[in-house]
Amino acid sequence: MVAISGSLKNNPDLKKLLFILIALPLIGHAQWNWQLVNAHYGELPPSVEVYRTNDSIAGKPNIAYYVKANLSDAILEFRSDTTYKRRFTPDQFYQKLSAPLVILNTSFFSFTTHQNLNMMMDQGKMTAYNFHTIPGKGKDTLKYRHPLVATLGISPKGMADVAWTFTDSTKSVPWASQTPMPLILNESIRFTHREVMAPLEKWKMQTAVSGGPVLVQNGQVQVTNNEEWKFAGKAIDDRHPRSAMGYTADGQLILLVIEGRYPGKAEGATLTQTAEMLASLGCVEGLNLDGGGSSCMLVNGKETIQPSDKEGQRAVPGVFYIRRKKN
Numbered sequence: 001m002v003a004i005s006g007s008l009k010n011n012p013d014l015k016k017l018l019f020i021l022i023a024l025p026l027i028g029h030a031q032w033n034w035q036l037v038n039a040h041y042g043e044l045p046p047s048v049e050v051y052r053t054n055d056s057i058a059g060k061p062n063i064a065y066y067v068k069a070n071l072s073d074a075i076l077e078f079r080s081d082t083t084y085k086r087r088f089t090p091d092q093f094y095q096k097l098s099a100p101l102v103i104l105n106t107s108f109f110s111f112t113t114h115q116n117l118n119m120m121m122d123q124g125k126m127t128a129y130n131f132h133t134i135p136g137k138g139k140d141t142l143k144y145r146h147p148l149v150a151t152l153g154i155s156p157k158g159m160a161d162v163a164w165t166f167t168d169s170t171k172s173v174p175w176a177s178q179t180p181m182p183l184i185l186n187e188s189i190r191f192t193h194r195e196v197m198a199p200l201e202k203w204k205m206q207t208a209v210s211g212g213p214v215l216v217q218n219g220q221v222q223v224t225n226n227e228e229w230k231f232a233g234k235a236i237d238d239r240h241p242r243s244a245m246g247y248t249a250d251g252q253l254i255l256l257v258i259e260g261r262y263p264g265k266a267e268g269a270t271l272t273q274t275a276e277m278l279a280s281l282g283c284v285e286g287l288n289l290d291g292g293g294s295s296c297m298l299v300n301g302k303e304t305i306q307p308s309d310k311e312g313q314r315a316v317p318g319v320f321y322i323r324r325k326k327n
Helices: 002-010 012-026 090-096 271-280
Strands: 048-053 064-070 076-082 102-105 120-122 125-128 144-146 149-154 160-166 175-177 184-186 207-210 214-217 242-248 252-258 283-288 297-299 318-324
Touching: 064 076, 064 102, 064 297, 076 120, 076 125, 076 207, 090 102, 090 297, 090 318, 102 242, 102 252, 149 242, 149 283, 160 214, 160 242, 160 283, 207 318, 214 242, 214 271, 242 271, 252 271, 271 283
Parallel strands: none
Antiparallel strands: 048 064, 064 252, 076 318, 102 297, 102 318, 120 125, 120 207, 144 184, 149 160, 149 207, 160 175, 214 283, 242 252, 242 283
């Protein structure tokens, strides 16, 4: 140690090298300081906590919130809700659902038909189905891509799971893979679960919401954008408002929202940065949900992040929510 110390004093290049070697293990493992802000959101059960940070993301201004809820709390219900041929703002869902504790936007959707493009389940029943066929472009104009869809489910026993799902509107239960599958590219507009490279298993969940891509697997950042064909080209690196979900090894559900599109105040996050935030919160698995102007989370009817659309909250066809069980 004495010899090294002496060398450092007389060798600035060696000092720089040593700093890099020390810093390397920390790169990609950013930490944020989170403040408990339950007091700003009215009465909440002890098992539900709300946190906020304004620590920067890669040097850019940031505002983010997350809700942590204990999946094993017997007084809580973890549910989803959808609309039919129309969309509601989160405020409207809050009124419709008789003032739940938490509401979070979920799946991607069509602006023209108002239809969810990803599967949803509530009380064990399918309420929306995946779109598995994406028309090709360029050299693949006459072909179609058929991906599985990232989904977070909660079992009747309160166990969370993230899987890649296939749905068929004629079937009451989805199929799922616990590992990402390469998407299928062919000339057929039709696609069945039997065409997937590995066998799929029936996935019996009480509640489920989808989006994509998966962001965290086995506690590590692993973004499966290529397998799910969610964002083309370099869009994965664009900064936007984000909504995401995950769960921890000790049974805590994490609902995360990141504010964005407000230069100098909150500039949003890339998919990888969102994944890093989920992983830093201890998520074993996690997935991205519809972001941008759709990102919104209410706690006791009060907004956390400020939605980025100038009109305010965007109307969406589906939400995830937490409420106290009715007596």
